Amino acid sequence: MLDETLKTQLSAYLEKLVQPIELVSSLDDGDKSKELGELLDQIASLSDLITHVRRDDDARRPSFAIGRTGSDVQVRFAGIPMGHEFTSLVLALLQVGGHPPRVEPDVIEQIRALDGDYLFETYFSLSCQNCPDTVQALNVMSVINPRIRHVAIDGALFQAEVNAREVMSVPTVFLNGQPFDSGRMSVEQIVARLDTGAAARAAEQIRAKDAFDVLVVGGGPAGSAAAIYAARKGIRTGVAAERFGGQVLDTLSIENFISVNHTEGPKLANALENHVRDYDVDIMNLQRATKLIPASEPGGLVEVELENGASLKSRAVVLSTGARWRQMNVPGENEYRNKGVAYCPHCDGPLFKGKRVAVIGGGNSGVEAAIDLAGIVAHVTLIEFDSKLRADEVLQRKLRSLPNVDIITSACTTQVLGDGQRVTGLSYRDRGDDSQHELQLEGIFVQIGLLPNTEWLKGTVALSPRGEIVIDERGQTSVPGVFAAGDCTTVPYKQIVIAMGAGSTAALSAFDYLIRTSSPAKQDDALAA
Template identity: 65%
Template sequence: MLGAALEQQLETYLANLREPIELIGTLGDDENSQKTRVLLEEISSLHSMVSASFDGDAKHVPSFEVRRASDHNASVRFAGLPMGHEFTSLVLALLWAGGHPPKVEAEVLEQVKDLDGDFDFEMYFSLSCQNCPDVVQALTLMSIFNPRITATLIEGGAFKDEVEQRQVMAVPAVYLNGAPFANGRMDARDIIAKLDTNADAKAAEKLAGKKPFEVLVVGGGPAGNAAAIYTIRKGFSTGIAAERFGGQVADTMGIENFISVPYTEGPKLVAQMQAHAEEYDIDLIDRVEAQELIPAREAGGMHEVRLTNGASLKARALILTTGARWRQLGVPGEDEYRNKGVAYCPHCDGPLYKGKRVAVIGGGNSGVEAAIDLANIVGHVTLIEFDSQLRADQVLQDKLRSFANVDVITSAQTTEVTGDGSKVTGLTYKNRTTGENHDVALDGVFVQIGLVPNTEWLKQSGLELTRFGEIVIDDKAATNLPGVFAAGDCTTVPYKQIIIAMGEGAKAGLSAFDYLIRTEPADEIAQVYA
């Protein structure tokens, strides 16, 4: 089941167990149950502190519980096989149940332990979803370290009837005490914030005592990471304030054009970026959202960034690297059926549409790559492109047209996503040549039509933006506001690529350094650093 390489890797990890753990399987006569039995027997054979039994009576068949032998409340349940992206989640469950301390901030662990209430979580994941492990691991942590929290982590492909019954059409999908709780990528801090109504106030209080930075980077993607490393290496106090570290890269699956690295994946690259940043004395302020920019009144003065939680951060130089997000269609039905058939991540949600009919909106590289991925999973793909021809690289177009279960429609404007009130049933598009409207019966719609810069919060700041919302910068990454620089996908720099964002971030960092050494601090700043 595991193979020699994974067995050896897991055996090494299990050497860190401090307490005995039990694997309790609930199995049937089906193929997945047999695979689960083999997996549990293989794991138990690797360490004397691990035992496996098969007398469980859980409602999910097959499933298995990982629990501490001395404390059965320190447990978590997997329904289906946690392999692929979730193998690491399984390893962590084994280690944490076995007394190995988690590598999370002590403050987060204390918040988990202090949560007051009875919380029964169920979470659906797919094995190809790169966003799911964060949620799986967060709920595993909470279930093992708080006796009043339980978590059942369900591989959707193994429980298709349940997925259909609950109309789960996007993962990760979390239910709490039987009711929908959240969709999308989250970590333990995000879940705690949804459970603890005072979370924002606590976060703001924690930030209130921070001194002004010499450089504050707003945004934690490739551009922001590069900018911060360059300024900290120049000796300037540097902070990164980010809604989530890694930005959109964390949602990217295969990366094959990052020079010198033939292949990597977004979550892995994000982990490497964060590890690199943590090598320096950079103040990483995660899970905060910028709300307003108050520019300095004079050169050398303090810029202020107000956050949605009520806190403010100040700095002599700002580097804005807030990135971009997927562009929405903006048609009737899109918002109504989000996560009910309207999706934006084919890697995450594609397995939920196995054998079904879906559409991909967008004929650029992202759209055609999504259609290719989905063609290997779903019953049929209809790719709809507004332009008269596809805009993707020719090699991708050739690959797409090699599939017999793909139709391509060009000169088509999607005008509506239709549904039955609970899920998507199709879409309507207008033929831009003839003006005729056409209906397409579908089970899902994947939107891949480009990016929108995350700059709405800057509109009243005096910062120059294009009509598309991009921050206007010069060849040194400077904006029209002295001491404010910008880099990456939120700017006017063409070609939104990871490697370009990193280069632009480095440039912005060097430009901020040049500004600081050539600009005398205002009196108020001199007093702060006196």
């Protein structure tokens, strides 16, 4: 299972173990059980602190538990955690083995204080880049608080469970046998769901904060760059983000980030956050902005109200709230979201193996999704609103060469059809002759572009007809002291490298604005540093 390079790398990591651990497997006579047994034997051979024993004490096979010897600390995997989940396996080995997790001390205390018995089950896909964050978050929680148990389940190996529980997107999490949530989740997000007083405490802490010199709203590439450039000026800088990393977290492969041949979204998002934390920046995660109140006088404080009822004040603000997947906005779409309607073919594609699906959108994203899905599902129908596909010609040629793909152009999707539990098809209108048609399907992948996260700014700053924040070459908005950067703005190309440059520009412009107005919010001599 492990080549020599992986063995060498894993052996180096396992030197960080401080307590003995036991790998307890439950196997059958199948090939996957044989593979898992070989993997666990290889892992055990790399450290004197690891042993592997087969007990067959779990109904899910192949599966295994990682337990700290002489304690109740344990995490469990049902399946073989390779691919994107190999990092989850390595971290679980280290954390069960006593290596401290990278979790803020106050969050650790929250987890330890949770009163109750929690059994989490997470269904993941080895091709899903979103799943490891959720798996790792719940694993960490089970290590910190033994009353929390977690099983990470490879949906492709346990198809009967997936069908019985109607899991149609990953990651999907169950708590004590009931649906809990789906999609990427951080430790902080999960704890906030379980600790009902967390939001109120966070709001109280935010209310007590002094005004910032620069407040960045949003934690994606643009927001991260803005925060770093502002903090390097020695001024009081804060970041309020709904989820640090933004949409980069949902990006599978990045091959156009200059000087980096290839990386993945979650890896880049983690690097962005680590870089920001190298500076004296107050990061306030899980904070959704709901209202912007301009300064009442030149050089005064701009106020940002948050969803939890608290507000932040700052002499200058950089808006970098990014964008999200655009929805079709047709009947049935929201009702069947994660019940057949999906937005990430890489994550959810394996759950539709052998089924019939549609891809909505004929741009590069849509055509790439259709090509990827064609190798997994029984049949793909690509539906494009325009009279022709808009994807690059090389992608179109590849798509048209596939035998299990149909292409429908000049088609307007009008409704997602379902039986109350899951998607059964969709209806569309032929824009040529106005005729109505229905397709029998089990999955719909929506790939029709992005929508800026700016609804909360309507009536405050100037927005384009598409809802983008109107900015000039310096990142200045229509409101004095308020700047903007990234995919939420009128910048013509929505790219990571462009967002970073725009964030830097906005921060420098904000600093220039500060030195031309009144004294800093915290100290009079900060700008002279």
